[in-house]
Structure formats: structure tokens, C-alpha cells
Amino acid sequence: MITGRFTSVLVANRGEIAARVLRTVKALGLRGLLVAHEVDAGAPAFALADDVRWISGPTPVAAFLDAAQIVVAARDMGAEAIHPGYGFLSENPDFARSVAAAGITFIGPDPETIELMGDKVRARAFVEALGFPVAPSAIEDEDPATFVERARALGAPILIKPSAGGGGKGMRIVRDLAALEAEIDRARSEALRYFGDGRLFVERYIERPRHIEVQVLGDRHGGVLHLHERECSLQRRFQKVVEEAPSPALDDAARARICEVAAGIARSAAYVGAGTVEFVYGAGAFYFLEMNTRLQVEHPVTEAITGLDLVAEQIRIAQGEPLAFRQAEVVRNGHAIELRICAEDAARDFSPTTGRVLRLSPPPHARFDAGVSEGAGVTAAFDSMIGKLVVHGLDRTDALAKAKEALAGLVVFGLRTNIGFLRRLMADPAVTSGAIHTGLIAETPGLTADPAIDAALADRLVALAAPHIPDLQRERRRVPALHAAMGAWRN
């Protein structure tokens, strides 16, 4: 592992996170470098980068997964460090190794840590051996012959997951154990199809679970701290869409316990860098889910309540500096909410939309981390997120009010987005009361349907729209024949 001060940072990523990392890189007085695919030309990150190299591949995504090409571009630009962002190669231990082999600092944990915590089954075993809570489970690999028996012994409901899985693919909930074997067969065939690996594990399923995660930071001197928790229970298609901090589910005692468990797990793994320990929480109990060995999409809510810049902390840690504050100095302030603004149609099962962003005007008084610029096209090449709106209030009620105000002030023209859906979600009684869980959006179909437009609103829209249509303006300026004739009369 290479440490020591560096003067330039390459961002091996795109979209809002590339721009967000470069903002801090520039603020720290370092050179900001970027690799980019041509479909993203003119994106917000370009204006912040001191140098850019194009990368390519069979698909735009493939370009960002091409470690060799990125390392060549990094050396060509004289990059002394690489920030991987999230997704793509951010949790790929071989990428971290090839960066180090090129004499460049990888801003993230050591490859061995990524290997240990990145494998779901291995990470669970590690955490369980430490005596921390994991959901009661049965792992097929441990003894394939008794797998079904051991799964049945957990008692319903149980959740079947592919060992090689991610992103909700191949997961099945079993509430009636009579169907267990049939469901295992189906999960195995899905796992084979998605991941080429049919191995499974099952765990006790928590009904209406909440997703709570804890941000941790570790330095190279053995210092490990937590930066409090985030709750990310509002999800659609197993993907987070709204995140907040602190969690409305926890009292001070539960909060202290979950944060200390997370810091304990990170300490035991000798964790270096920024990471997130994820938990499933329900009925007063919490279980370790997985650890993400990178910066998360939702890190801004932690930044809002702690006043810290997590990218700056990652860079200082990568330069070998010790953490500059103690646990007691990481103070929570107020309540923050992040809303992922996506090009998608909530009324059509959140299917992605595409088009040109004709206008993008962020609201005042809110942080908006934009991934696209006005005039840019949003294609199906990457994920559907076009930016993140982050608000910070005195308390949760204040933050919800600010979220609604910010959503109402955010204007995106040119393609359908989830902004209207998010406005309805922020006003939903379950959300305002804090009684949220990962299935809430799926069980509340009223949130996703487009509201009806009554005659009065339609009249108003037509009156506002008509003056902007050139055909109608030409009509208006044409002097009617009768009036023209009258104009010639003289008495």
C-alpha cells in the first residue's frame, strides 16, 4: 500500500459523484483529473477537472470497468492517487492492487479488507465469530446435503438469497414452509441465470424491515470512529431512493448500541478509509447485513449532520494522516434528508426514462449534487440518477418541510422524473410519522400513480402554455381581415 502526500487525484467515475469528489479535490488545492466516456461529454465534472482522458469500451459501462485502461490514463496524466467513487471498480480488490502496482495511491481500504468484507458469506462469518448479531441463517456451502433441513429449522418467514448475489436479484421470501423446496429450486435457477452461480443461503426474514447503516472512518494508525447512522428504508425495487440521518426508529440507547457495534466490526477488520456497515432492523433487534468498503451515494446526509467533508477525510486518511478528531467530537446537528432525483416513471413501475435535459434549475437553500448538465442527454447507458437533493433541518419535521419545499422548487424539463412521486412520498402519513420500512413504497400504490388533472388545472396549464407556442403567436400577430379593411377607412 502506498501512502504519503499526493498533489493530484484522478476520479475513476462519472455523474454526480465525479463532480462531488472533484469539488473537494480542488478545494484542498490538488489537481483534479478525470476519465470520461464520450456519452458524458460536457457533464458537470468536466468544468472541475484540470485534465481529462477519454476511455471507451464495448458499452459505456464497460469503459468504467476497464481497470487497465483507467490505470494507463492515470499514469498518462501523472495522477498520484485514484478515487474510485461508488459502483464500478470501487470494491474490486484487483483494481486496488493494479493501482498500487502502478505506483498510485488507491483512496480506499487495503485489497485484503475489500476481499474480506466484500464477500457476503465470508463477511457474515467474520462478524458472527466476533460475537456481533447476524440474522439466524443456513449456508448451503457448509453442508449441501442438509441445507433444506437446516433452512426449515429456521422457521418461517425466511429469505432465500444467492451467495454470489446483489441488487435484489434472485431473492425470494418464503412464508409457507411447504413451498420451501420449490422456492429453493426457483431461487437456484434465477441465481444461475443472473450470476452463473447457483449457491444459496437462507436467513430469517424480518417482516417490514428497516435498513439502518452506520458510517465509519478508519485511519492507518488504528483509529476507528463512527459518524452516526443513516436510515435508508425508503426503497423501490430493492434500491434506496430517500435516505435520512438520524434514523427516526432509534432511541439514544439503541443508537449508541448499533453505532458501537458498527465501529467494533470496522475496528476488528482493521478498517482504513470510509466505509458503511449495513444492518436490518426490526422488532427492536438488528442484524448485520453487509459492509460497503467505499463512499456511499447517501454520504451527504452524514456530512450535513456532522459538518464533515467525507471525501476530504478519505483523502487525508489515504495520505497517512491520523483522524483529526475523537469520537466525542463527532456531534450530530439537526436532521438531514437526501432525495435521489431519477429519470424514471413512477407510474410505470419506475421504468427508466430517457431524453434531453432541456432545463435543470436547482432550488435555492438546498444542496443539489448534479450528475448532468442542462442540454445533456440522459440515455439508458448508465443508471437513472440525474442528481441528489440534500436538505438539512433543525429536526425531522423541519427537514421534511424543507424537502417538500426544495422538491417543489426543482425544475427539470425534457424528460419524466420521479420528483412528483418524491413530493407525494414526503407527504405520506407513514413517512411523516417515521413508520417506514423497505416495503412501504411497494405497498402504497397511491404514491406512484399520476394525480388526476381537473378541468380548472387543465385550463390554467393551457393558458400558461399557449403563449409559448410559435404557431399560436403567429396567429395572434396576424391582423384579422375585417380589422385590416376597417384600418383603410377614413371619414
Add this chain to the structure above:
Amino acid sequence: MPGFLIIGETAYPAALAPGAPPAAEGPPVLFDGRDVWVHVDGETYQLQWRDAITHHAEAAGGETDAVCRAPMPGVVIAIGVARGDQVKAGDTLVVIESMKLETAVKASRNGVVESVHVAVGQAFERDAPLVTLTEEPS
């Protein structure tokens, strides 16, 4: 030329009175050549503009379900038919991948494949024509 603004399924006649003032300062509105985007009371609305001739031509039944269109943006995984094939309603025409899920695009009625507009591996946007059918030969 006067015309219609379509909101959802309803077409509203739109006109400006002669001598009416030009567009006033107000909520954000943008015309992109086809649609008008209006942001009012915190909500964005998309209105489709149709001049009178186009609107009446469409209302007279120009567009039928002869053209099978993409329900969402994606990539073509497989094509199940070729030009001249006879298909029945419900037959799979094209398999597409979108949101990492495979979806079969099926024929909405009986007919003969007049043309296939896409190739395997090709990316497309929502509403892109995939396959055109003609009437069954009598």
C-alpha cells in the same frame, strides 16, 4: 394555425386572441418543438402540442397498432420473427433487456411481419418502432 394541447388523454383546444399580450413573466414554461413543459405549484406537467391539421389527421385514425413499439428504453436480446412471418396475437416478436430484466414484446394482433426495425444488440429509446405488421392476407 390554432391547435390542441394534449394533457394525458384529453385534447384541449388552444388559441391566442388577436392582440393578446405576448408571454408574460410567470412560472417556468418551455416549448421544445413538440411538447410544452410547465412548472406550476411545484409540479411539472408535459403537454403535447398538435396543430389542428395534425390533430385531426391523427383523430381520423392515422396511427394504428400495426407498429409494435418499445415499452421502455433498452437493448434487443433476441428477435423471434422475420419479414413475411405470419404471427398471432400474443406471439413473441422481440425480446428486450431493460433495467437488467428481460421482457418479451408480443404481437397485439394477428398479422404478417412487414418489417423488423431493430437488430440484436441494438439500443433503442422508449416508443421506438420494433416491428411493423400488416393485415393478415385474406
